[in-house]
Amino acid sequence: xxxxxxxxxxxxxxxxxxxxxxxxxxxxxxxxxxxxxxxxxxxxxxxxxxxxxxxxxxxxxxxxxxxxxxxxxxxxxxxxxxxxxxxxxxxxxxxxxxxxxxxxxxxxxxxxxxxxxxxxxxxxxxxxxxxxxxxxxxxxxxxxxxxxxxxxxxxxxxxxxxxxxxxxxxxxxxxxxxxxxxxxxxxxxxxxxxxxxxxxxxxxxxxxxxxxxxxxxxxxxxxxxxxxxxxxxxxxxxxxxxxxxxxxxxxxxxxxxxxxxxxxxxxxxxxxxxxxxxxxxxxxxxxxxxxxxxxxxxxxxxxxxxxxxxxxxxxxxxxxxxxxxxxxxxxxxxxxxxxxxxxxxxxxxxxxxxxxxxxxxxxxxxxxxxxxxxxxxxxxxxxxxxxxxxxxxxxxxxxxxxxxxxxxxxxxxxxxxxxxxxxxxxxxxxxxxxxxxxxxxxxxxxxxxxxxxxxxxxxxxxxxxxxxxxxxxxxxxxxxxxxxxxxxxxxxxxxxxxxxxxxxxxxxxxxxxxxxxxxxxxxxxxxxxxxxxxxxxxxxxxxxxxxxxxxxxxxxxxxxxxxxxxxxxxxxxxxxxxxxxxxxxxxxxxxxxxxxxxxxxxxxxxxxxxxxxxxxxxxxxxxxxxxxxxxxxxxxxxxxxxxxxxxxxxxxxxxxxxxxxxxxxxxxxxxxxxxxxxxxxxxxxxxxxxxxxxxxxxxxxxxxxxxxxxxxxxxxxxxxxxxxxxxxxxxxxxxxxxxxxxxxxxxxxxxxxxxxxxxxxxxxxxxxxxxxxxxxxxxxxxxxxxxxxxxxxxxxxxxxxxxxxxxxxxxxxxxxxxxxxxxxxxxxxxxxxxxxxxxxxxxxxxxxxxxxxxxxxxxxxxxxxxxxxxxxxxxxxxxxxxxxxxxxxxxxxxxxxxxxxxxxxxxxxxxxxxxxxxxxxxxxxxxxxxxxxxxxx
Numbered sequence: 001x002x003x004x005x006x007x008x009x010x011x012x013x014x015x016x017x018x019x020x021x022x023x024x025x026x027x028x029x030x031x032x033x034x035x036x037x038x039x040x041x042x043x044x045x046x047x048x049x050x051x052x053x054x055x056x057x058x059x060x061x062x063x064x065x066x067x068x069x070x071x072x073x074x075x076x077x078x079x080x081x082x083x084x085x086x087x088x089x090x091x092x093x094x095x096x097x098x099x100x101x102x103x104x105x106x107x108x109x110x111x112x113x114x115x116x117x118x119x120x121x122x123x124x125x126x127x128x129x130x131x132x133x134x135x136x137x138x139x140x141x142x143x144x145x146x147x148x149x150x151x152x153x154x155x156x157x158x159x160x161x162x163x164x165x166x167x168x169x170x171x172x173x174x175x176x177x178x179x180x181x182x183x184x185x186x187x188x189x190x191x192x193x194x195x196x197x198x199x200x201x202x203x204x205x206x207x208x209x210x211x212x213x214x215x216x217x218x219x220x221x222x223x224x225x226x227x228x229x230x231x232x233x234x235x236x237x238x239x240x241x242x243x244x245x246x247x248x249x250x251x252x253x254x255x256x257x258x259x260x261x262x263x264x265x266x267x268x269x270x271x272x273x274x275x276x277x278x279x280x281x282x283x284x285x286x287x288x289x290x291x292x293x294x295x296x297x298x299x300x301x302x303x304x305x306x307x308x309x310x311x312x313x314x315x316x317x318x319x320x321x322x323x324x325x326x327x328x329x330x331x332x333x334x335x336x337x338x339x340x341x342x343x344x345x346x347x348x349x350x351x352x353x354x355x356x357x358x359x360x361x362x363x364x365x366x367x368x369x370x371x372x373x374x375x376x377x378x379x380x381x382x383x384x385x386x387x388x389x390x391x392x393x394x395x396x397x398x399x400x401x402x403x404x405x406x407x408x409x410x411x412x413x414x415x416x417x418x419x420x421x422x423x424x425x426x427x428x429x430x431x432x433x434x435x436x437x438x439x440x441x442x443x444x445x446x447x448x449x450x451x452x453x454x455x456x457x458x459x460x461x462x463x464x465x466x467x468x469x470x471x472x473x474x475x476x477x478x479x480x481x482x483x484x485x486x487x488x489x490x491x492x493x494x495x496x497x498x499x500x501x502x503x504x505x506x507x508x509x510x511x512x513x514x515x516x517x518x519x520x521x522x523x524x525x526x527x528x529x530x531x532x533x534x535x536x537x538x539x540x541x542x543x544x545x546x547x548x549x550x551x552x553x554x555x556x557x558x559x560x561x562x563x564x565x566x567x568x569x570x571x572x573x574x575x576x577x578x579x580x581x582x583x584x585x586x587x588x589x590x591x592x593x594x595x596x597x598x599x600x601x602x603x604x605x606x607x608x609x610x611x612x613x614x615x616x617x618x619x620x621x622x623x624x625x626x627x628x629x630x631x632x633x634x635x636x637x638x639x640x641x642x643x644x645x646x647x648x649x650x651x652x653x654x655x656x657x658x659x660x661x662x663x664x665x666x667x668x669x670x671x672x673x674x675x676x677x678x679x680x681x682x683x684x685x686x687x688x689x690x691x692x693x694x695x696x697x698x699x700x701x702x703x704x705x706x707x708x709x710x711x712x713x714x715x716x717x718x719x720x721x722x723x724x725x726x727x728x729x730x731x732x733x734x735x736x737x738x739x740x741x742x743x744x745x746x747x748x749x750x751x752x753x754x755x756x757x758x759x760x761x762x763x764x765x766x767x768x769x770x771x772x773x774x775x776x777x778x779x780x781x782x783x784x785x786x787x788x789x790x791x792x793x794x795x796x797x798x799x800x801x802x803x804x805x806x807x808x809x810x811x812x813x814x815x816x817x818x819x820x821x822x823x824x825x826x827x828x829x830x831x832x833x834x835x836x837x838x839x840x841x842x843x844x845x846x847x848x849x850x851x852x853x854x855x856x857x858x859x860x861x862x863x864x865x866x867x868x869x870x871x872x873x874x875x876x877x878x879x880x881x882x883x884x885x886x887x888x889x890x891x892x893x894x895x896x897x898x899x900x901x902x903x904x905x906x907x908x909x910x911x912x913x914x915x916x917x918x919x920x921x922x923x924x925x926x927x928x929x930x931x932x933x934x935x936x937x
Contacts, residue, residue, distance in 0.1 A: 013559075015159050020552070022050060022163055026170060031508055036178045037071045043171040047148070048074035051160060054127065055149035057081055058171055061142050068145065078127040078151055089122075098135040099142045103161060105132045108153040130154040132161060134168045144172055177442065181523060181538060198422055200297050201230040206479065207260045207290040208240070215257035217242045221291065221448075221462065222532060230298040232275065237532060247274045259283045260290045267386075269299065278303040288463055288478055295423075302412060324414070331408040332379070334359045346415055365393035371400060378402035378409040388416060442540045443471035449494070449501055449533045450481065456498035458483045462534065471541045472516065488515045497535045500524045510542065519546040584611050616919055623917075635677040635763055642706055642713055642785075643668050645678060649685035650704065653693050660698045669707040672787040676764050684760040684768075687753040688717045688781050695779070696721035708787065712766075715783040724772035724779050732770050733758040761785070810926055811838035814933045817858040818842040819849045819875070820895070821867040829862070829925070836926050846870030850878060853887040859933045861892040862925075865907065872896070876911040891932040895920065 029046050033039045040058040048056040057073035066086060073081045097104050106112050107130050109123045123129070130150040136143050146168035204222040209215055220236040228234055233244050241248055249272060259266050265284035271277065282295040305319040305327075320327050326343035328336055335358055339351040347354075354362070359375075366372050374385025382404040390397050397420040400413040444465040450458040461477045469475055474485050482489050490513060500507055506525035513520065521542045527534040587604040590596055596604060650664060657664050692702045696719045703718040724732060733754050754770075761768045766785040772778065816838050820826040823844070830842040841858060843849050847870055849863070861879070865872035872894055882888035894907040897918045907915040914928055 011158075013556075015162060016552070017556070018159055019162055019166055020549075023166060023170065025050075026167060030170070030174045033174070034178055034181060034506070036175045036182070039174045039178055040171060041072045041074070043167055043174070044072075044074040047146075047164065047167045048076060050163065051148065052076075053148050054078045054151040055081060055147075057147045058168075058175075059085075059145040059147055061144060065142070070147075073147075078149070081126065094133075098133070098145065099137075101135055101137040103132065103134050103165065105156050105161065106130055107155050110153075127151045130156070132156050132164055134164050136168055136172050138172070144168070146171065177523075177538075181525075198224060198419060199226060200295055200419055201227045202296075203227055203236070203294050204286070205256070205292055205294065207257055207292065209257075209290070215253045218253065218256055218292075220244075230279075230296065231277070245272075245274050248272065249274060256283055256292060256294075259285055260292050271303070276300075290479070326413045326415075327410065328354070329405065329408060329410045330359055330375075330379075334379075336362075337408065343413070346413070363393070365391060371398075374400065374402045375409060375411070378404050388420070438466055440465065440538075441467055442538050443468040444539075445477075445537050446527065447482075447497065447535050447537060449497060449535065451498075451533070456494035456501075459494065459497060459535075461485075471520075471539065472518070486515050489513070490515060497524060497537075500535050501526055501530065501533060504530065512546075518543045581611075581615075584608050612919070633680075633759065633763065635680055637675050637677050637764075639673045640676050640678045640681065641673055642671060642715065645676075645682050646685055646704060646706060646715065649682050649689055652686050653689045656690075657693050657702065660693065660696070660700075662693055662696055662699070663701045665701060665703040667703070667705040669705075671706060671708040671713045674713055674764075674785050674787055676785070680760050681764065684757045684783070685715070685717075687757045688783070691753060692717050692719035692721065692779075692781075695719065709784070711787055712784045713787050715785075717781045717783075718778065719780075720778045723775045723777040724770060725775060726772075729770060729772065733768070810930050811836045811933070813837075814860065814929065815839045815841065815856075815858040816929060817849060817852055817861045817890075819844075819846060819862070819867070819872075820864040821845060822864070825864070832922050832925070833929070838929070846872070846875035846878075849875060853879065853882070853890075857887050858890060860929050861890050862895060862929065863892060863912075865894055865896040865898065865903075872912075873906070873910045880911040891935065893925075893928055893932065 026043065026046050029042050030039055033042060044056040044058055047053070053074075053076065055073055055075050055078050057070045059068040059070045061068055062084070066088075067084050069084050070082045075081075094104060106115075109115060109120055109129055109131070112120070115123075123131075128149045129152050132148045134146045134148075136145070146164055148164055202224045203220055205218045206221055207215060208217045208219060217240040219240045220238065223236055227236065236244055241252065251270060252272070255266060255268070255270075258264075263285045265282065267282045269278065269280050272279070277298055278300045280297045280299045283292060284295075285292050301319075301323050302325060305323055320338075320340045323340070324342055326346045327338075327340040328343050329338040331337050335356050336351075336354040339347075339349075339354050344350055360367060366375075369391070370387040370389040371391070374387050377383045377385045384401070384403055386399075386401045388397065388399045396415055397417045398413050399416045400411060403410050403412075444463075445461055445468055446463040447459040448462050449456050450460060458481045460481045461479070464477055468477065477485055482493075492511075493513070496507065496509070504526050506523065508521075508523045510519065510521050512518070519542045520539045522537060522539040524535055524537045527536055584607075587608050591601060591604055646666070646668075650666065654664065689702070689704070696702055700720040702720075703716070705714075705716045705718070707714050758768050761783055764785055766783060768781065768783045771780045771782070811833060814837070816833055818826060818830055818833070818840055820829065820842075821844050826842050826844065830840045833840050841852055841856070843852060846863075846867060849861070852858075861876075863872045863875055867875075876892055876894075879890070879892070880888055891913045892911065894910075894912040894915045895918060896903060896907070896915070904915040904917075913932055916925065916928060
């Protein structure tokens with residue numbers, strides 16, 4: 001099962017890597033495209049080429065959910081499939097699967113049980129023998145299908161199905177974003193066209209307040225082309241009202257501040273002495289606080305006409321005839337007394353035909369309207385009235401002002417139908433734009449670049465959508481510059497947006513902001529007119545996506561490195577295990593030949609023993625590192641004298657040092673005893689000394705010192721050997737690490753010794769470190785252990801326990817039941833025990849052992865664990881189930897090549913008194929049997 005899971009995991013990694021590679025190709029192909037249909041066509045082409053498919057099509061579900069639309073399909077040897085198709089053609093079962101989001105895969109249509117013969121014939125007619133359809137469900141609705149056809153039967157693989165799903169998702173996302181961008185551009189174009197075509201002045205402004213919230217000024221953000229001719233102000237965009245008209249009256253600031261703060265529009269007429277003009281103004285707030293818009297008309301001519309009318313009727317008449325507004329006068333009986341030419345043109349009636357005619361008789365459609373209300377207010381209440389309303393009889397909008405003029409009234413009016421329609425279209429466009437603006441998941445903002453000597457140094461955020469804050473983490477950003485929000489923002493952003501502004505060419509890119517600690521996918525385009533210095537930015541935070549890609553790459557590299565280390569380790573292990581086997585097998589054959597004299601035989605046996613012990617040490621190192629990794633390396637601490645521990649360790653390498661003429665120097669200063677496991681601590685010191693002797697050339701020196709420092713015992717092992725390269729020092733205590741392959745070839749070993757040393761020392765609460773000045777400058781290993789200052793032990797208590805050597809004849813009068821299925825091992829152990837005085841009953845199986853116990857009771861049982869049919873665990877359980885009369889309490893020793901802590905614990909729990917790991921030293925086996933036999937006695 002573990003192998004299956006491992007294979008599945010490896011397959012998933014390979015599929016993931018291939019999907020990643022394909023997505024890179026797909027993204028590169030789609031990134032520069034801004035047209036939705038081009039994206040569909042390109043995605044189909046990329047997938048089709050990758051799969052070798054006959055046909056690939058991206059089908060969109062139309063709003064009625066009864067039809068699907070295919071713009072263009074990719075084909076390879078089959079006919080094009082495009083147009084609008086009914087969903088009924090797919091069949092109810094398929095549509096049901098699609099709406100549930102299930103990918104539908106058919107490998108051979110002609111042998112499919114879910115299709116009728118009629119449906120099979122339809123597929124065959126358009127060269128479809130196999131298909132894989134992938135639906136896209138968004139907000140619970142089926143929105144699109146990615147269809148892949150094959151003209152021959154095809155077994156679709158897991159990779160291909162994943163590839164099709166990934167293409168469907170990415171195509172949908174790219175198509176939706178392209179349409180959002182197109183809608184933004186279309187909305188901006190409509191808005192700009194209306195903006196420039198109006199015959200009224202229009203400007204977008206931003207109110208400026210002081211810290212107490214009092215209005216100080218307002219800045220012009222946008223203005224249409226007629227703005228300059230109506231105000232006489234040039235180059236207004238980006239400047240404030242006080243900069244343009246320093247002595248502008250406070251009335252204007254107070255009025256516009258009120259509009260912004262109350263969020264209520266105001267309509268009024270007012271004159272500016274500073275500008276020497278009269279204006280009719282509509283001011284209204286917009287969504288972006290504290291911005292507001294002004295729609296205005298220069299009515300200076302009208303005001304001059306009114307003044308002239310008071311001065312001179314003739315002069316007034318001339319003026320009235322020259323103004324563009326319609327004008328007529330009514331007497332107290334509602335009869336026309338005068339109508340100017342503009343009125344004649346708008347009403348399509350001459351002044352002569354209208355004079356003396358009654359208003360209500362000639363224009364009965366006025367009755368009950370806003371027009372009647374203001375006319376009667378001016379006539380009866382002497383109140384100036386104004387309105388803009390629709391007059392159905394003319395199918396027009398009129399803007400009308402009525403003034404009292406005893407004994408009647410005067411009326412100014414003009415046709416504002418185009419302006420009203422333009423304003424309605426503008427509001428509709430703005431509403432559509434705002435809906436899209438607020439609903440998209442991508443962040444969106446409009447920025448206004450700030451230049452200094454033609455170099456972009458900052459930008460101001462003019463508009464942001466709700467997703468902006470989520471994508472950037474920036475709050476209350478509108479009206480602020482990016483440097484105010486992020487003082488350390490990188491300057492390359494200004495360069496990119498300035499390039500878009502200068503060239504007018506949109507750009508799409510991905511980049512990282514260290515100041516924001518985020519990655520962004522960005523599409524930026526210029527807003528017209530270019531003089532506004534505005535750029536629209538559509539963006540998405542892709543930090544998590546980049547992090548996943550980075551982690552995936554790091555994991556891939558780590559896996560590759562781990563595989564390399566594993567391969568190198570297995571090669572070294574094979575080499576290290578085979579190397580001692582060569583002389584062992586060789587000398588055994590020579591011994592078997594009988595051609596060696598006594599001295600040669602002794603030399604051969606010594607060589608065999610030395611290499612067998614070398615193999616044993618390699619296996620012990622592997623077991624130790626396994627225990628360390630599993631956290632099962634245990635200590636048996638006692639109070640020990642480090643001098644004796646070090647001296648015992650030195651003795652283990654003295655012969656090897658003498659063989660290389662290496663001088664061993666010991667310097668011991670008195671220290672307090674330490675609490676330690678003497679066996680493990682001696683093992684650690686032995687490993688350090690073995691390395692020192694191994695890597696020191698003939699005639700060199702190895703020095704061992706012991707001293708106390710800051711309540712810690714410090715042991716130093718110093719050699720004059722090959723030294724350590726600086727770049728290897730940080731990894732010297734890692735498992736399976738050696739400087740290079742030549743180290744293994746020259747000196748041998750698995751690279752485990754120092755890893756074991758570090759773990760043993762750390763388990764004692766100490767530290768170990770390595771120092772070296774470099775190659776050929778030797779190395780120093782420093783071990784520091786905490787001292788036990790309160791230990792008051794006798795000299796005998798401080799001496800490490802050295803078990804006595806087995807004495808010849810130690811097993812006299814001891815009967816041993818020996819069980820092992822391996823004949824060679826059984827005969828060897830039986831011979832060994834008999835040589836030491838034991839009576840041995842040797843059997844090959846657990847069943848045979850039980851038969852022996854039915855006849856006789858030995859003093860000790862020695863059993864192998866890994867036997868066929870009845871293993872050692874089952875045997876000891878059956879023995880322990882017996883009464884003492886039938887051998888149920890005979891002490892037993894388990895022998896096994898499984899040497900882990902778990903195996904030892906398992907043997908003891910099963911009923912054995914002791915567990916010995918193969919290969920077993922003869923003295924160890926004899927001593928264990930003797931101890932158990934004495935305990936029984």
